[in-house]
Amino acid sequence: MTEEGTHRRPGRWRSGAESKQRILDTARDLFGRHGYGGTTVRAVATAAGVDPAMVFYFFGTKQGLFAAAIEMSASTxxxxxxxxxxxxxxxxxxxxxxxxxNLDNSERTPLVMLTRSAPTDNQSETLLREFIDREITDRLAALLDTPDAALRAGMVNVQxxxxxxxxxxxxxxxIASASVEELxxxxxxxxxxxxxxQVGDHAR
Amino acid sequence: MTEEGTHRRPGRWRSGAESKQRILDTARDLFGRHGYGGTTVRAVATAAGVDPAMVFYFFGTKQGLFAAAIEMSASTxxxxxxxxxxxxxxxxxxxxxxxxxNLDNSERTPLVMLTRSAPTDNQSETLLREFIDREITDRLAALLDTPDAALRAGMVNVQxxxxxxxxxxxxxxxIASASVEELxxxxxxxxxxxxxxQVGDHAR
DNA sequence: GTCTATAATTAGATAGAC
DNA sequence: GTCTATCTAATTATAGAC
Structure with missing residues (x-):
C-alpha cells in the first residue's frame, strides 16, 4: 500500500471542490427563486445533499454565500x-x-437574484443599484451624447x-408566457x- | 357617579378602535418599507406603542395583519x-x-407593499398578480378594441x-429623484x- | 382591551469529533 | 472535508392575569 493520504494525487479530486460547486449551484437556484430573505442556509444544504455546517465552512456566512452566488462566472x-x-x-x-x-434559460442570474432580494434586504438593494449602474446605466450613457443621457438610460432601466x-x-x-420574438x-x-x-416638450 | 362602565358614551372613544388604527397605520408603513418578510409583528407593535399580543388580538395572524393593511380604504x-x-x-x-x-405621498400603498413582498413571499406574489389584473389590466383592456389588447395592457404593467x-x-x-413633471x-x-x-411588424 | 409570561419553532452560526 | 451536537437569538403565536 502506498501512502496516499499525504500525496493528493488527482485520481479523482479528493475533496471539497465538488461539494463547494454543488452548494454554489444550489444556492444560485434557490436565491433566484426565493430571494435572499426567502432562502435558508439549511434549505441550500439539504438541496445540495450536504450538511449545513459545510456551507459555513466554505462560505463563512449566509451573506458570503450570497456574494459568491451573484459573482458572475466570467466577469461579463x-x-x-x-x-x-x-x-x-x-x-x-x-x-x-x-x-x-439570458433570463429564460435560467433564473440563476445576478439580475434576478438581486431583484428578488432587494425589496426585503437593504444590502441587496445596494448591490442591485451598483450592479445596474455599472453594467447598464454607465455603458448606455457612454453611447449617448445628449445632456439627458442619464435620464434616457434610466428609462431603459425601467424597461x-x-x-x-x-x-x-x-x-x-x-407578458410571462409571450414569445421572445413577440416581446x-x-x-x-x-x-x-x-x-x-424625441421628447415631446419639456413642460415649462 | 353614573355607571359609565356599561354605557359606552363617546366622550372619547373608549379603547381599541384607536389602538387598532394605530397598529394598522404602522403596519402599512413598515410593510411598505420592508415588505412582508422584512417586517416583524414585534416591530409593528413597538413602533405603534402597543404590545405584540395586541396585534394578534386584533388581527389573529401576521397574514391577517398584512391582509388588513393592503385592503384599500375606500375600495378604489x-x-x-x-x-x-x-x-x-x-x-x-x-x-x-x-x-x-399616489406613491410619492406615501409608500403605504398596496402596490408598493405587494411589490416589496412578492419576491420572497408566494402568497404576496399571487395577491399582487390578482391586484394588477383587477385594478389595471382588466380596465385597460376594456378600453381597447384590438386583438392584442391584453398584450398592450401588459406592456403598461411593465411600465x-x-x-x-x-x-x-x-x-x-x-429616476428616483426626477420630478413628477419630468417623468x-x-x-x-x-x-x-x-x-x-403602431406595432412595427409582427415578425413572422 | 391590555399586558406578562411563555410555549413552540426556526434560523444563523460555532466547537469539536472523526 | 464532513458531520453531530449545540448555542444563541429571534419569531410567531397562545394562555391567562388584570
Missing amino acids: PPAIESIFTDGLDGIGERVIRTLLD ILGLAVARYIVRIEP VTRFGPLVQQCLTG | PPAIESIFTDGLDGIGERVIRTLLD ILGLAVARYIVRIEP VTRFGPLVQQCLTG
Whole structure:
C-alpha cells in the first residue's frame, strides 16, 4: 500500500471542490427563486445533499454565500458586451433579446437574484443599484451624447426592471408566457425610442 | 357617579378602535418599507406603542395583519377611477401622474407593499398578480378594441412595475429623484404608445 | 382591551469529533 | 472535508392575569 493520504494525487479530486460547486449551484437556484430573505442556509444544504455546517465552512456566512452566488462566472458574459459595442443602431432589440435569452434559460442570474432580494434586504438593494449602474446605466450613457443621457438610460432601466419583474417574478400574463420574438418586437422599439427618440416638450 | 362602565358614551372613544388604527397605520408603513418578510409583528407593535399580543388580538395572524393593511380604504381611490373613465385620449399621462402622485405621498400603498413582498413571499406574489389584473389590466383592456389588447395592457404593467421598482424600491438615479413633471413628460407618451401606437411588424 | 409570561419553532452560526 | 451536537437569538403565536 502506498501512502496516499499525504500525496493528493488527482485520481479523482479528493475533496471539497465538488461539494463547494454543488452548494454554489444550489444556492444560485434557490436565491433566484426565493430571494435572499426567502432562502435558508439549511434549505441550500439539504438541496445540495450536504450538511449545513459545510456551507459555513466554505462560505463563512449566509451573506458570503450570497456574494459568491451573484459573482458572475466570467466577469461579463460576451453576449452582454456585444449589446453596447455595436453602436446605437438597433440597440433596442439587442437589449431586449439579450435580456430575455439570458433570463429564460435560467433564473440563476445576478439580475434576478438581486431583484428578488432587494425589496426585503437593504444590502441587496445596494448591490442591485451598483450592479445596474455599472453594467447598464454607465455603458448606455457612454453611447449617448445628449445632456439627458442619464435620464434616457434610466428609462431603459425601467424597461429592464419592469420586464424582469413582470415576466419572471410576478409572472403577469400575457407578458410571462409571450414569445421572445413577440416581446422583442414590442419592447425593442420602445427601448430604442427611450435612447434615440424625441421628447415631446419639456413642460415649462 | 353614573355607571359609565356599561354605557359606552363617546366622550372619547373608549379603547381599541384607536389602538387598532394605530397598529394598522404602522403596519402599512413598515410593510411598505420592508415588505412582508422584512417586517416583524414585534416591530409593528413597538413602533405603534402597543404590545405584540395586541396585534394578534386584533388581527389573529401576521397574514391577517398584512391582509388588513393592503385592503384599500375606500375600495378604489377616486383618482384611479378617473384614469379610465376619461377615455384613451391622454391616458398615458394620467396613468403616470396618478401613479407618481399616489406613491410619492406615501409608500403605504398596496402596490408598493405587494411589490416589496412578492419576491420572497408566494402568497404576496399571487395577491399582487390578482391586484394588477383587477385594478389595471382588466380596465385597460376594456378600453381597447384590438386583438392584442391584453398584450398592450401588459406592456403598461411593465411600465408601472418598472417605475415603481426603479423609483421607490431600488431607487435608481436619476429616476428616483426626477420630478413628477419630468417623468410624466417622458413616460406619458411611452405609455400612450403602448396602448394606441403602431406595432412595427409582427415578425413572422 | 391590555399586558406578562411563555410555549413552540426556526434560523444563523460555532466547537469539536472523526 | 464532513458531520453531530449545540448555542444563541429571534419569531410567531397562545394562555391567562388584570
